Amino acid sequence: MEAIKLTARTSTAIRVARGGALQVINTHGSQVADTWAVLQGDPDHGLSMEHTRAIHGRLHVRAGDVLLDDRRQPLLAITEDTSPGIHDTLIPACSAARYRELGYKGEEDHDNCSANYGHALTSVGLPVPARTPSPLNLFMNVPVDIEGHFTFAAPVSQPGDFVVLEALEDVVLIVSACPQDMAPVNGESQEPQDVELRVYNPAEQAERKNS
Template sequence: MESVTAVGRTVVPAREARAARLAAGQRVSVVDLEGGQVGDVFAFAAEDVTEHLSAAHTRAATNRLFPAMGEPFVTDRRRPILTLVSDTSPGWHDMLIAACDPARYAGLGATASHPSCADNLRRALAAMGLSVPFTPQPLNVFMRIPVGEDGRLSWLPAVSRSGDAITFEAAMDCVLVVSACPQDLVGINGGEPTSLAIDVSAPN
């Protein structure tokens, strides 16, 4: 890996994304700055970004819809890439829903210019000189998608509060991308997307 992200904060403006390079052992927190904001989190192996955090492989590894504290998120090659360290939010997170993309917004009646997490991912990686030919299933932090007894999903507003954070430790050198989800046509962000932050701390 060419470099690692310096210790400190990167603000992710509403409807945009930012990327950070992490060294194994560094900790990274995704912080909801104003409350009620969903973040799409993607992670890629630094030495080969075609290897990525995989929600499906993580569910198989942990036997959960979302890992418990101390459990890993794994890649599509079944290697740990992040470990869940702490969570000060009410604990709602999702690994079922795909990243929003232009086709999703077209189906909801939005204009072609509506921002999306898929486009945000592409731009954030491009700013680091990287690209991938796909959009992985994201880790949707603060996203409240309960599964009913009948198997149906509900799209509910995020209940994270200002300053709530979920923290991970990098299990390998990796590239992390966080998109402050621009979804404003269903209620997950309360109709008005706001900013997130990426806080990086030194390795243990």
């Protein structure tokens, strides 16, 4: 098992073989982790929230769910989730434009998950697409009311809650510790924090599942 501390506001890309897994641990309980996956052998194709919602018929994914790629093929499985199971599949990755909408006035672009996605891909030698795909926003709480209106609320996860994503194909998983500090996405304090990642090879993941 490889343990990685993902510093607040940053991202990483991790190659995970089929049968292996990535555990995303919400160390402090309130940090959102934008998560993507692309095929190692064909990075033009990857995790699709649109297709995953369509197959399950609901907005939230939960333990036991299979997550699909843009060709409706199984890509990941959620094998464990110790959190209350509130993860967003609707909201796009934050971008420099989003922070300007929220009133950011800095001369440099605000840290953002869209840029983090590109940085992570570049770090492992993969091309950066013109459009950032919608992520699985682990631990992000976006309540939707009966009329279809939604709001951004603090996560309901607790310190140490985690999700395990098992690879059903050879994938590159990209995770961004969301830099949002202008809305309560990362808790009422609006302070991004670190998360912990643990990478399991196929044998280690099989042992975990059978223990």
